[in-house]
Structure formats: structure tokens, C-alpha cells
Amino acid sequence: MTAVPNPFVGIEIGITRIAPDNYHPWIFNYDDPKFHKPLWPEERADLKDMIDSFTINQAYANFIDDISGSLELGKYADLIIVDKNILEIASEDIGTAKVEATYFMGKKVYAV
Known part of the structure; x- marks a missing residue:
């Protein structure tokens, strides 16, 4: 299942190496304490590396880093506006962030 x-x-x-509480609730019993321990904690990444993995690194992997992946x-000018600053909130709250607006090639294409 994906x-x-x-x-x-x-x-x-x-960042946390822990699945959020709302992640696959139909499969796992999150009352079980084993789901609140990091899986391979030595594999944790920092926030900058994780942001890069979803932006410039994805553009590079798709051979479009010359036109996309960074401002x-x-x-x-592809970017999103988010309801919270993921650079300032607790790591375990990042998964709750919501997109409020999306810009594609500099034009707004989605807004809440």
C-alpha cells in the first residue's frame, strides 16, 4: 500500500523517522508504543536536506533543474504558500502543514 x-x-x-499519528491509521494501531519510536534514528535528515529532496533534487532527477526546483x-516561478512556517514549527508538526496557494510559472493556479 502506498x-x-x-x-x-x-x-x-x-526528520523524525517516526510516522505521524494519522499515517496509515487503517493498517497500524498507533496505540502500540513501537510506532512512537524512531525507525533507524541514525538515518534522520535535517530540514534543509529534506526540503531540497522535494525541490531542487527532484528537479535535478527529472533533468529540469535548469528551469525549476529553486527560485x-x-x-x-513555481512555489507554494503554506499555512505555517515549517522552519519554525516542531518537526513532528510539519506533516500537518497545508497549502494555501500554488503558483506555476509565476501565475496563481490554486488558492484555498
């Missing part, structure tokens, strides 16, 4: 493709959940898991002069 998880819901939510980058914020992926970032949270990469730079000459690249498409």
Missing part, C-alpha cells in the same frame, strides 16, 4: 503523496508528511518522517533568475 502512502498519501504529501511532501510535508515525507519531510516530517525524514532563481531565469527559472519558472
Whole structure:
């Protein structure tokens, strides 16, 4: 079974190495204490590396890092506005972040 493709959940898991409480609730019993321990804690990543993994590294893997993946002069202005600053909240709360607006090539294409 595949998880819901939510980058914020992926970032949270990469930093904490713990699945959030709302992750696959139909499969796992989160009352079981084993689900609140980090899986291979030595594999934790930092926030910057996790953000890069969902932005510039994805663009690089798709051979489009010359036009996307970071905000730079000459690249498409693809970005999102989020309801909370993931740089300032607790790591275990990153998975709850919600997109409020999406910009593609500099134009708003989604808003709450």
C-alpha cells in the first residue's frame, strides 16, 4: 500500500523517522508504543536536506533543474504558500502543514 503523496508528511518522517499519528491509521494501531519510536534514528535528515529532496533534487532527477526546483533568475516561478512556517514549527508538526496557494510559472493556479 502506498502512502498519501504529501511532501510535508515525507519531510516530517525524514526528520523524525517516526510516522505521524494519522499515517496509515487503517493498517497500524498507533496505540502500540513501537510506532512512537524512531525507525533507524541514525538515518534522520535535517530540514534543509529534506526540503531540497522535494525541490531542487527532484528537479535535478527529472533533468529540469535548469528551469525549476529553486527560485532563481531565469527559472519558472513555481512555489507554494503554506499555512505555517515549517522552519519554525516542531518537526513532528510539519506533516500537518497545508497549502494555501500554488503558483506555476509565476501565475496563481490554486488558492484555498
